[in-house]
Amino acid sequence: GQNIDQPTEMTATEGAIVQINCTYQTSGFNGLFWYQQHAGEAPTFLSYNVLDGLEEKGRFSSFLSRSKGYSYLLLKELQMKDSASYLCAVMDSNYQLIWGAGTKLIIKP
Amino acid sequence: GAVVSQHPSWVICKSGTSVKIECRSLDFQATTMFWYRQFPKQSLMLMATSNEGSKATYEQGVEKDKFLINHASLTLSTLTVTSAHPEDSSFYICSARPGGTGDSYEQYFGPGTRLTVT
Numbered sequence: 001g002q003n004i005d006q007p008t009e010m011t012a013t014e015g016a017i018v019q020i021n022c023t024y025q026t027s028g029f030n031g032l033f034w035y036q037q038h039a040g041e042a043p044t045f046l047s048y049n050v051l052d053g054l055e056e057k058g059r060f061s062s063f064l065s066r067s068k069g070y071s072y073l074l075l076k077e078l079q080m081k082d083s084a085s086y087l088c089a090v091m092d093s094n095y096q097l098i099w100g101a102g103t104k105l106i107i108k109p
Numbered sequence: 110g111a112v113v114s115q116h117p118s119w120v121i122c123k124s125g126t127s128v129k130i131e132c133r134s135l136d137f138q139a140t141t142m143f144w145y146r147q148f149p150k151q152s153l154m155l156m157a158t159s160n161e162g163s164k165a166t167y168e169q170g171v172e173k174d175k176f177l178i179n180h181a182s183l184t185l186s187t188l189t190v191t192s193a194h195p196e197d198s199s200f201y202i203c204s205a206r207p208g209g210t211g212d213s214y215e216q217y218f219g220p221g222t223r224l225t226v227t
Binding site for chain 2: 035040041044048099100101
């Protein structure tokens with residue numbers, strides 16, 4: 001079956017760095033997405049990785065290793081507004097998005 | 110660019126009635142639109158995928174006669190929840206994927222519709 005695993009919840013301190021991991025097992029791979037979702041709102045796009053390596057975009061970076069079925073989202077200089085759920089999603093061979101359950105990130109002052 | 114709207118943003122209806130939710134891509138043509146449902150503290154659950162001009166493809170366990178999807182144009186898809194029951198109360202989110210985007214298959218999400226069935 002297809003499976004996306006990510007931690008349920010993480011806590012970090014304002015100004016610090018946090019890494020949210022995602023491991024996946026899917027039928028085929030056409031890219032991995034990270035989305036941010038604030039409570040009661042729809043997800044917003046953060047990043048897309050289809051090749052191995054690190055993609056940096058401001059305070060957020062995303063890493064992919066296809067051989068290991070592994071990705072992480074790195075958030076630097078954490079701000080209170082970064083408190084949200086972070087969703088990992090993999091596009092399978094049918095170009096369908098397979099979603100992880102999301103990681104709730106709590107930022108403390 | 111790449112804005113998706115949903116209407117209504119929230120709706121309360123009585124059990125047994127039907128509710129229609131609209132999803133529009135405002136500044137691009139969406140060859141494919143997706144409908145998701147999200148219960149509190151849970152992840153997105155794909156309900157169906159619709160391609161313009163053809164019948165929607167429903168995920169296992171989703172009743173196609175209860176959740177009617179119409180994707181009549183490249184900018185509009187509608188989800189109708191027929192004979193709604195309290196257990197249908199949820200956050201319904203649509204997303205749209207532009208045609209011809211090359212290697213990125215990014216989906217753009219609408220703001221969601223919160224349905225409460227009393």
